[in-house]
Amino acid sequence: MAGLARPGGVRRRVQVIGAPARIRSLLRFRSFQSRLLVFFLGLFVLVQASVFLSVNAANVRNARQQIDEALDVTASVFERVFRERTHRLLGSARLLASDFAFKKAYATRDHGTILSALENFQGRIGADAVMLAALDRVLIADTQHPQRTGTSFPFPDLISAAEESERGEAEAVVFIESRAYQMVVVPLLAPMPEALLCVGFLIDDRLTAELQGVTSSHVSLLRKTGDGKWDLFASTLPGGPRQRLPSDIRGTGDGAVSVGGGEEYLSRVVVPPGGGRGAEVIAVLQRSLIEALRPHRRLQAALAVLFGVSAAVTLAGGIAIGRTVTRPVLALARRARKIEEGDYSEQESVERADEIGHLNKSFNHMVKGLAERDRVRDLLGKVVSAPIAEELLSKTIELGGEEREVTILFSDLRDFTALCEGRSPKDILSLLNTYLTRISAVIDGNGGIVDKFVGDAVMALYGAPLRHADDGERAVRTALGMMMALEGLNAEFLEQGLPRLGMGIGINTAVVVAGNMGSLTRMNYTVIGDGVNLASRLEGLCKKYGVSIVVSETTRALAPGFAYMELDRVRVKGKSEPVTIYEPLGEGNRVGPHVLGEIEAYGEALGLYRSMQWERAGARFAELKREFPERFLYHVYLDRAAEFVRNPPGGDWDGSYTFSEK
Incomplete structure (x- = not known):
């Protein structure tokens, strides 16, 4: 679309204060004495904390090493106990399987006779469960359920493992009515396998307590349920940690397992013999790190007392040393605050020959220089803009300049002559100062610099001497703000019976020369160059x-x-190359659809004009003139189209218009 420039996104600067900036902010002290105290105490605390942390780390490292060694022993004892129980079960089961009397009882095929023999055997060896199963995995007799017979054997995986073994025997941890049993199975030979004999010991808190008594470690046994969670069925842990342990299991690898309550346990996870068959069972062997560190706490308490006493002594010494330094410094600080308020009158002498005395003398000389500089700054600030004054005062003043990209704004009042008619010079100057004050405020508010006032004309700079990343946007925003300020001023003039004022503003961005220009005795900070002249010409257009x-x-x-x-x-006067010029209508997101529609229609008419379709372009501009009679631009193009119909331009016409006057 020829007439519309699509609005782009507006970038916002966000200042992010990083960690180093926050640290620097925290280290800004309100007094020198505080700085000394913090330095001495900080150095002392750093040394003491290093010692304390080193000792504590060594204690923790030693305690962990001792616990690791103890858990290694506990794991060995645990496996040995389970192996011994397995050997007892296998030995007893083999004995019964080869017993002639039992084979004779089995040969009767009488359930009561077989059950009686199994119960008698169970009592002799102290077993908790004895079963007899046929080779086809049908239960023959069960001492825990005397009436049960002829049903499926509850542990088919155990029988499968026995069938795969060389001796026809197997072991596993199984669960009967939620109770864990260490179970073995051996064949009943006559002389070929006739049945399978199963014998088991109960696994409960009595076993884990026995293991804890031998190893001084906590022992917990858990099984994995069908939903992938862990169920605790035997443990020496107290109530709270015992309840939380299943949810703390994160796998079967070694590592620290926190059981809550602020107490950390170092743990070792092992699989008991037979725990991988049937139900998935693990054993968690644990020792409390806090209990292991208890003997070292007395040393830590003694170090803490020594640390506190030493800190108090260091603090007292730091305060005594700090006062000898901070008293004269505080006196200088009070004078500095008065100087900050603009009071240079107070003079104070410190009768000391050391560095503080030299500092006071230098301070007095500095105060004289600051007083003189403020007088110059106040005077200069009334003649030029404050940033230009800062630029002149911050470096050596000399003639010359530098090339830089600058956005130049020219503005000029319309109808000011009519406003001056019949009024005294004093009234005219008052009105002009009111106008220039309003306009300058808009320029300053957008970060611009007033370069000069020439009667009712204003020249402002964006990018010199101060540069911003968005100087172009600032200049356009200033122009729109100046028009709003003029509307407010016209409203006040209307109430006073004064005529309305108009204003023209031209803005251009170019590389120009910026610096001090003039003579060795009288100079002015400004910008010169072809781009400055173009901005002035645009204001005239x-x-x-x-x-x-x-x-x-x-x-x-x-x-x-x-x-x-x-x-x-x-093509403005004095330039051979054409320049495309625009009128800003407002912020891109604030322009209404009716304005966008007008721009679109105007763009179509402008496209016809540049493609040399004069009659069609004239018709479109005529329609726009009827619809928007207040916009003079359409009158201009309507007249041009009519003229080009009568006198067409040459074939080399590039769509531009040449102005021969300023």
Whole structure:
């Protein structure tokens, strides 16, 4: 679309304060004495903390090593106990399987006779469960359930393991009615296998307590349920940790398992013999790290007392040393606060020959220099803009300049002569100062610099001497703000019976020379260059197109956050190359759809005009003139189209218009 420049995104600067900046902020002390105290105490605390942490780390490391060694022993004892129980079960089961009397009882096939023999055997060896199963995995007799017979054997995996073994025997941890049993199975030979004899010992808190008594370690046994969770069925842990342990299991690898309550246990997870068959069973062997560290706490308490006493002594010494230094420094600080308020009158002498005395003398000389500089700054600030004054005062003043990209804004009042008619010079100056004060406030508010006032004209700079990343946007925003300020001023003039004022603003961005210009005795900070002249010419074109603001294509490219109407391609007086000029209509996100519709229609008409379709272009501009009679731009193009119908331009016409006057 020829007439519309799409608004771009507006970048916002976000200042992020990093960790180093926060640390520096915390280290800014309100007094020198505090700095000394913090230094001495900080150094002392650093040394003491290093010692304390080193001792504590050594204690923890030693305790962990001792616990690791104890858990290794506990794991060996645990496995040995389970192996011994397995050997007892296997020996007893083999004895019964080869007993002639039992084989005779089995040969009767009488359930009561077989059950009686199994119960008698169970009582002799102290077993907790005895079963007899047929080779087809049918239960023959069960001492825990005397009436049960002829049903499926409850542990088929155990029988499968026995069938796969060389001796026809197997072991496993099984569960009968939620109770764990260490179970073995052996064949009943007559002489070929006739049945399978199963014998088991109960696994409960009595076994884990026995293991704890031998190893002084906590022992917990858990099984994995069908939903993947762990169920605790035997443990020496107290109530709270016992309840929390199943949820703390994260696998079967070694590592620290926290059981809550602020107490950490170092743990070893092992699989008991037979725990991988049937039900998945693990044993968690644990020792409390806090219990292991208890003997070292007395040493830590003694170190803490020594640390506190030493800190108090260091603090007292730091305060005594700090006062001898801070008293004269505080006196200088009080004088500095008065100087900050603009009071340079107080003079104070410190009768000391050391560094503090030299500091006081240097301070007095500095105060004299500051007083003189403030007088110069106040005077200079009334003549030029404050940033320019800072630029002049911050470096050696000399003639010359530097090339830099600057956005230049020119503004000029319209109809000011009519306002001056019949009024005294004093009244005119008062009105002009009121206008310039309002306009300067807008320029300052957007970070611009007032370069000079020439009657009712204003020249402002963006990018010199101070540079911002968004100088182009600042200049366009200033122009729109100046028009709003003028509307407010016209409202006040209307109440006073004064005529309305108009204003033209031209903005251009270019590489110019910025610096001090003039003579060795009288100089001025300003900018010069072809780009400055173009900005002045653009301000003059406002009257030609009936608009208040004209910006160049270079400025528009630097300020994409606004909606623009392309006015024309022109050659201003003194330039051979054409320049595309635009009128900013406002912030891109604040322009209404009716304005966007007008821009679109205007863009179509401008496209016809540049493609040399004069009659069609004239018709479109005539329609726009009827719809928007207040916009003078359409009158301009309607007249041009009519003229080109009568006198067409040459074949080398590039769509631009040449102005021969300023």
